[in-house]
Amino acid sequence: MRLPKGFQFSQGSLQDYVDCARRFFLRYVQRLAWPAVESEPILESEHYAQLGEQFHKMIQQHLIGVPAEKISAMITAEELREWWENYLEYYRQQAMANQTQLFPEIILSAPIGNHRLMAKFDLISLQKDGSLVITDWKTARKPPQRIWLERRLQTRVYPYLLSKAGDFLNNNHPIYPEQIRMIYWFANFPDQPEVFSYDRKTMKADQERLEYLVEAIEMGDEKAFHLTDDKKHCQFCVYRSLCGRGIQASNLDTDEESVEDITSFDDRLDIDQIAEIEY
Amino acid sequence: MKLTPDQLHIIEISPGEKIFLEGAAGCGKTTVGVEWLLFLMAQGVPASSILLLVPQRTMAKPYLEAMQIPGVSAGGFVAAMTMGGMARRMVDLFWPLVADQAGFARPDLPPTFLTLETAQYYMAQIVTPLLSQGLLDSVVIDPNRLFSQIIDNLNKAAVVGFPYQEIGERLKGAWNGEPEQAHIYEDAQQCANHFRSFCLEHNLLDFSLQMEVFTRRLWHLPPCRDFLNHTYRHLLAENIEEDTPVAHDLLREWMPEFESALLIYDTDGGYRRFLGADPQSAYSLKEQCTSQACFTNSFVKTMPIEALENDLSEILNPESHKPAHRSENIPKNQSDPRTALAHGFFRYYPEMLDWIAGQVQELVQYGLPPGEIVILAPFLSDALRFSIMHRLEDLHIPCISQRPSRSLREEPVTQCLLTLAYLAHPEWKDSYPLSKFDVAYALMQAIGGMDLIRSQLLSEIVFHPRKNVPQLTSFSIINPAMQERITLQLGDKYETLRLWLEAYQQEPPQELDHFICRLFGEVLSQPEFGFHTNMKSGEVTANLIESIQKFRWVAGDQLVQAGKSTGLEYLEMVRQGVIAAQYLRSWETDINDAVLISPAYTYLISNRPIEVQFWLDIGSRGWFERLYQPLTHPYVLSRHWETGRPWTDAEEISASQDTLARLTQGLLRRCRQKVYLGLSILGEQGYEQHGPLLSAFQRLLQQWQTEGEM
Numbered sequence: 001m002r003l004p005k006g007f008q009f010s011q012g013s014l015q016d017y018v019d020c021a022r023r024f025f026l027r028y029v030q031r032l033a034w035p036a037v038e039s040e041p042i043l044e045s046e047h048y049a050q051l052g053e054q055f056h057k058m059i060q061q062h063l064i065g066v067p068a069e070k071i072s073a074m075i076t077a078e079e080l081r082e083w084w085e086n087y088l089e090y091y092r093q094q095a096m097a098n099q100t101q102l103f104p105e106i107i108l109s110a111p112i113g114n115h116r117l118m119a120k121f122d123l124i125s126l127q128k129d130g131s132l133v134i135t136d137w138k139t140a141r142k143p144p145q146r147i148w149l150e151r152r153l154q155t156r157v158y159p160y161l162l163s164k165a166g167d168f169l170n171n172n173h174p175i176y177p178e179q180i181r182m183i184y185w186f187a188n189f190p191d192q193p194e195v196f197s198y199d200r201k202t203m204k205a206d207q208e209r210l211e212y213l214v215e216a217i218e219m220g221d222e223k224a225f226h227l228t229d230d231k232k233h234c235q236f237c238v239y240r241s242l243c244g245r246g247i248q249a250s251n252l253d254t255d256e257e258s259v260e261d262i263t264s265f266d267d268r269l270d271i272d273q274i275a276e277i278e279y
Numbered sequence: 280m281k282l283t284p285d286q287l288h289i290i291e292i293s294p295g296e297k298i299f300l301e302g303a304a305g306c307g308k309t310t311v312g313v314e315w316l317l318f319l320m321a322q323g324v325p326a327s328s329i330l331l332l333v334p335q336r337t338m339a340k341p342y343l344e345a346m347q348i349p350g351v352s353a354g355g356f357v358a359a360m361t362m363g364g365m366a367r368r369m370v371d372l373f374w375p376l377v378a379d380q381a382g383f384a385r386p387d388l389p390p391t392f393l394t395l396e397t398a399q400y401y402m403a404q405i406v407t408p409l410l411s412q413g414l415l416d417s418v419v420i421d422p423n424r425l426f427s428q429i430i431d432n433l434n435k436a437a438v439v440g441f442p443y444q445e446i447g448e449r450l451k452g453a454w455n456g457e458p459e460q461a462h463i464y465e466d467a468q469q470c471a472n473h474f475r476s477f478c479l480e481h482n483l484l485d486f487s488l489q490m491e492v493f494t495r496r497l498w499h500l501p502p503c504r505d506f507l508n509h510t511y512r513h514l515l516a517e518n519i520e521e522d523t524p525v526a527h528d529l530l531r532e533w534m535p536e537f538e539s540a541l542l543i544y545d546t547d548g549g550y551r552r553f554l555g556a557d558p559q560s561a562y563s564l565k566e567q568c569t570s571q572a573c574f575t576n577s578f579v580k581t582m583p584i585e586a587l588e589n590d591l592s593e594i595l596n597p598e599s600h601k602p603a604h605r606s607e608n609i610p611k612n613q614s615d616p617r618t619a620l621a622h623g624f625f626r627y628y629p630e631m632l633d634w635i636a637g638q639v640q641e642l643v644q645y646g647l648p649p650g651e652i653v654i655l656a657p658f659l660s661d662a663l664r665f666s667i668m669h670r671l672e673d674l675h676i677p678c679i680s681q682r683p684s685r686s687l688r689e690e691p692v693t694q695c696l697l698t699l700a701y702l703a704h705p706e707w708k709d710s711y712p713l714s715k716f717d718v719a720y721a722l723m724q725a726i727g728g729m730d731l732i733r734s735q736l737l738s739e740i741v742f743h744p745r746k747n748v749p750q751l752t753s754f755s756i757i758n759p760a761m762q763e764r765i766t767l768q769l770g771d772k773y774e775t776l777r778l779w780l781e782a783y784q785q786e787p788p789q790e791l792d793h794f795i796c797r798l799f800g801e802v803l804s805q806p807e808f809g810f811h812t813n814m815k816s817g818e819v820t821a822n823l824i825e826s827i828q829k830f831r832w833v834a835g836d837q838l839v840q841a842g843k844s845t846g847l848e849y850l851e852m853v854r855q856g857v858i859a860a861q862y863l864r865s866w867e868t869d870i871n872d873a874v875l876i877s878p879a880y881t882y883l884i885s886n887r888p889i890e891v892q893f894w895l896d897i898g899s900r901g902w903f904e905r906l907y908q909p910l911t912h913p914y915v916l917s918r919h920w921e922t923g924r925p926w927t928d929a930e931e932i933s934a935s936q937d938t939l940a941r942l943t944q945g946l947l948r949r950c951r952q953k954v955y956l957g958l959s960i961l962g963e964q965g966y967e968q969h970g971p972l973l974s975a976f977q978r979l980l981q982q983w984q985t986e987g988e989m
């Protein structure tokens with residue numbers, strides 16, 4: 001399949017492919033804008049997405065030196081205040097200020113197949129003991145199951161890419177998989193972070209899987225991008241009218257796992273989202 | 280790609296150098312820029328520590344493309360941005376530190392960034408009452424153009440770097456007409472003052488305020504400065520001559536902090552002057568660099584094109600004419616510019632368009648790829664764009680129009696969606712009384728297979744503005760003969776749509792963007808409806824939704840507090856043309872495979888050399904004259920104009936001549952083989968025309984004819 005010029009793989013696009021090859025084709029090959037409702041209730045989903053975005057920005061502000069009290073003073077939503085206080089507590093507990101180096105909102109990219117794989121990290125921290133921790137801030141309303149998280153492409157791509165492309169964050173030394181940990185931290189459940197360690201074997205398996213996926217996409221013709229058999233994915237997919245897979249979007253509350261999927265607003269990363277807007 | 284020794288020298292120059300690279304278009308400067316960037320990365324410089332600064336986002340394209348290839352080493356990501364983009368990002372990040380001192384009334388609340396559209400909306404809200412008090416009464420232009428010129432003045436003040444309170448004084452000082460007219464500049468100043476106060480009061484930041492807060496406040500604040508210095512250690516600034524004086528000031532101060540830098544300067548640029556570009560101030564950055572280089576050899580032009588450029592420049596602007604490097608040894612037949620020219624002269628405009636389409640067809644038949652052809656006009660109206668594209672499409676030649684943007688409300692898909700929105704909200708009836716034709720047109724778009732005749736028949740019967748409330752009645756009450764004529768299948772779809780709208784009305788009204796989102800997904804894009812499998816309808820709808828959403832996020836709360844419907848206010852603004860709801864047509868053919876139809880300046884800035892150019896309508900004065908903008912002035916509101924000095928007719932003519940000379944030179948430097956000139960005695964509007972570009976070509980051809988006869 002000829003992918004559009006400048007296309008780069010991300011965990012979001014690969015997750016789309018794994019969930020439904022057709023969705024990948026429509027979204028990334030045809031670049032088809034299809035503005036149907038993704039999840040109901042629409043106003044609430046929008047509100048949560050905005051709060052999540054604001055929360056990520058507040059953390060970034062804090063990590064680049066804006067005093068916490070200045071940020072706190074601007075919070076107007078109660079939910080956000082709660083998340084923020086949870087975060088500050090976590091920040092103190094982790095003694096983040098004492099860690100060697102913090103790299104918030106960093107993008108890494110490495111070659112894969114005939115393309116590149118890229119990811120935007122909420123935070124990578126280089127610890128005093130030489131280990132590197134990837135932290136992903138999550139604002140999901142329900143904590144997803146560990147097994148579900150473990151299978152997500154995000155959990156596979158992030159540590160892999162850090163090892164492949166993150167040397168410059170490690171004072172130009174190679175990063176061995178064993179040095180890496182990935183933490184999903186939940187603003188609503190601050191005491192239940194999910195931590196994933198990494199090792200050579202897992203990395204090898206990840207590399208094989210990622211290369212396999214990329215190759216399958218690169219080699220497949222249009223027919224290979226078939227509709228998913230798991231119709232649950234269609235409930236939260238904007239293309240359902242195009243595929244004849246239903247009329248209305250499902251309610252976020254009805255599907256525990258999909259909550260996390262939809263509220264990750266930074267996973268469909270592409271170059272246009274990174275580049276700047278001109279006036 | 281094989282690089283010349285000069286190019287290689289710059290790329291591999293010792294790290295730590297700050298290089299100023301100048302040269303005309305087509306000399307390989309961007310190639311050097313790309314390779315310099317890749318070389319830095321290959322030396323182990325983290326990509327995320329490199330700042331790629333461009334005056335316009337499109338100019339970053341060659342760099343981003345080069346970094347997307349698999350061969351580029353793994354690592355971070357080069358930050359490509361404009362100074363405006365950086366200003367916005369920094370204000371957003373450091374807002375809690377700057378809001379108070381920048382004079383915002385609610386520093387404890389987050390900022391709201393305005394787009395051009397939402398700025399225009401607020402400007403209309405603020406200025407319209409002032410207009411009814413008699414302000415600007417002698418300026419006879421569309422109020423929307425008036426609003427945008429006041430916004431433009433504020434932007435100029437911000438990017439040129441003078442206090443916005445001086446706009447009126449500067450413009451008035453240059454006024455050379457009737458003294459009693461000079462008050463319009465005081466009025467324009469008053470409008471700008473009101474707008475700025477309103478923004479400060481409500482934490483609204485238009486482009487001008489974003490730039491001012493960044494350059495005048497944040498830039499001097501240690502946390503922001505430290506962040507920038509720490510993040511970006513290397514600089515590549517492309518086409519600095521198209522950037523603004525304030526951007527140059529900032530770079531001047533920033534330069535010592537960078538470990539290495541490459542500044543690229545196009546010696547003939549400055550095409551974005553109307554947006555505040557200042558080549559003179561850009562050139563002053565040369566002194567900041569430790570090493571300077573100048574490229575003179577074009578990789579683009581052929582000998583006849585070079586001769587054409589030279590001769591035309593001599594005619595158009597003899598005073599500032601610098602002869603291009605033409606070797607004395609070139610045989611005369613190789614430097615005859617006529618070999619690089621073709622022309623078609625006609626009486627009527629459509630004849631000229633037919634000729635152009637015919638010539639393009641011939642070129643393509645002879646094997647020239649369509650992507651190597653560009654059709655250029657000084658301005659590209661919708662009508663002109665349509666006429667050319669229509670002709671080329673008839674000939675099965677792929678084409679793409681590179682117009683900066685196009686208004687959504689002109690799209691049938693939008694008209695359909697807005698009509699259905701009015702139908703679903705009977706309470707909006709007074710704002711826009713729907714006609715039967717509106718409904719017929721909407722049904723034709725909405726229902727797959729519905730033609731205009733059937734949709735008109737249907738709307739005649741089912742659409743009743745009862746008691747002034749627009750309503751659709753059921754298909755089932757139509758007589759069977761008519762049902763047959765319309766067809767039961769179409770009737771069935773109509774019923775689905777009608778019932779959906781009826782059900783919507785039973786619930787509390789939703790936001791307009793949510794309404795459209797649902798209508799699209801649940802009805803119009805479903806099988807057998809008009810938007811199903813229609814890529815373009817999805818794109819137009821998505822753009823419309825985005826425009827409404829941005830408007831709601833910015834103005835929604837205030838409107839709700841004032842008891843107004845955000846959706847209705849949006850529709851009103853679109854109808855009045857305040858919100859143009861412009862968008863870029865991304866579904867069109869890949870630019871590289873199609874004939875490009877573009878306004879001349881847009882093409883110049885896209886920096887894309889091409890084999891063949893068509894210059895449309897060379898008799899038009901549009902090639903020479905500025906747009907009529909009575910409330911603003913790109914030259915007077917620049918750093919090089921002394922306040923109080925009048926702008927005379929002589930200056931206007933000289934500026935226009937200079938502009939035309941630069942424009943034609945810029946175009947020719949991006950042309951490899953041939954220029955086709957299209958002329959019609961009667962222009963697009965039907966008037967006879969004889970502009971300076973035509974005269975210049977007549978002189979040029981005459982000169983060569985005489986030389987040939989001697």
Ligand code: SF4
Binds near residue numbers: 239
């Ligand atoms: S609707 Fe279902 S089948 Fe169609 S693209 Fe979405 S997930 Fe795939």
